[in-house]
Amino acid sequence: MGNEEKRIVMPDYSEGFRCIAGKCRHSCCIGWEIDIDEKTYEKYRTVSGPIGEKLRACICAPSDSEESLPHFILGDNERCPFLNSENLCELILGLGEDSLCEICTEHPRFYKNCSGHLEMGYGLCCEEAARLLLSHSEPVRLIGISENGGLRSEIFSLLQERTNSLDARIDDIFGLLSVSPSRAVLASDASDISHWGAFLGELERLDPAWDIEIGKLRSASLTREDLASFDAYMEKEGRAFEYENLLWYLIYRHLTDDPLIDEATLCVEFAVLSVKLLHYLGACKYKENGAFAKDEQVELxxxxxxxxxxxxxxxxxxxxxxxxxxxxx
Ligand code: SF4
Known part of the structure; x- marks a missing residue:
């Protein structure tokens, strides 16, 4: 069965997604190399008029030697050459949305091919997708599929058991996966925050703003009392669900619908560690400013x-x- 024929499953919170284009503070048309698929490239070669000339001047054509796909030649500050001064796309304005190449049409969607259906969602690297995820206070549900009672749905139902604390829910998930207490403690240990700051500092980094955030982790003097006071603040603000949703997203995005237990264990550990780091980063901001705005969470x-x-x-x-x-x- 081809992807076109499969029914699409997606999370309910992202149903109303629309790119905010000119209002986006971190446009995906800046800083990323954009490859152009063959079909669109051939179409661009035939466009006439000034926009056609600009297309031909701003595309690096494939050569036999290095490049395998044509791509846009980025301008100053790594901007797409078709992003105008109001951060709107000149190709959409001049030729319509159908003129976009596959990457520009699909981003920030991701797809996972499952047996019998196609799962999709919107990647958190898009600030509008992050805002939708972090504004959805009800437990996230999938549209287009009924819960199948498999391992992933069991993980999701333990994760969304809101009568328990999030730490207790994570422990229950590790219990379901038969993760030994020492291994589970490792992923949820709050005692060595600076270790994780130093580790993140060794990874490849793109944005100096991220460096500043992880620098805070490296020098963090967060105590357990600081973390508890941050949690009480998030609870009082009615925003404790944000960390549940972040975990939900990471598991949904990185795990198949019918995983083997080892695969699920690694993915859950990655997701738990990621959310712990985001939690520490949020707690650092709260300690600094006595508040932690939704926009700051979206940006982190x-x-x-x-x-x-x-x-x-x-x-x-x-x-x-x-x-x-x-x-x-
Ligand atoms: S990051 Fe998201 S909201 Fe911003 S321009 Fe890209 S798709 Fe639109």
Whole structure:
């Protein structure tokens, strides 16, 4: 069955997603190389008029030697050459949305091919996708599929058991996965925050703003009391669900719908560690300012996703690090 024929499953919170274009503070048209698929490239070669001339001047054509795909030649500050001064796309304005290449049409969607259906969602590296996830206070549900009672749905139902604390829910998930207490403690240990700051500092980084955030972790003097007071603040603000949703997203995005137990264990450990780090980063901001705005949470999640989640190399290094630490227990 081809992807076109499969029914699409997606999380309910992202149903109303729309790119905020000119209002976006971190446009995905800045800082990323944009490859152009063959079909669109051929179409662009035939466009006439000034926009056609600009297309031909701003695309690096494939050569036999190095490049395998044509791509846009980025301008100053790594801006897409078709992003105008109001951060709007000149190709959409001049030729319509249908003129976009596959990457520009699909981003920030991700897809997972499952048996019988296609799962999709919106990556957190997009600030609007992050805002939608972090504004959805009800437990996230999937649209287009009924719970199948498999391992992933059991993980989701333990994760969304809101009568328990999030730490207790994580313990229950590790219990379900038969993770030994020492291994589970490793992933949820709050005692060595600066270790994780130093580790993140060794990974490839893109944005100096992310460096500043992880620098705070390196020098963090957060105590258990600081973390408890941050948790009480988030509870009082009615925002404790944000960390549940971040965990939900990371598991949904990185785990198949019918995983083997080892696969699920590694993925859950990666997700728990990621959310712990975001929690520490939020607690640092709260300690600094006595408050932690929703926008700051959205921005931390977006940066984490761009810097870590969207870098296969960094994700692999985190998996390796988790594995090494467990071997050393
Ligand atoms: S990051 Fe998201 S909201 Fe911003 S321009 Fe890209 S798709 Fe639109």
């Amino acid at each position: 999640a977006r940066m984490f996703s761009s810097e870590i989640e969207y870098s296969d190399e960094n994700v692999d290094l985190i998996y390796d690090h988790i594995f090494d630490l467990q071997e050393s227990i």
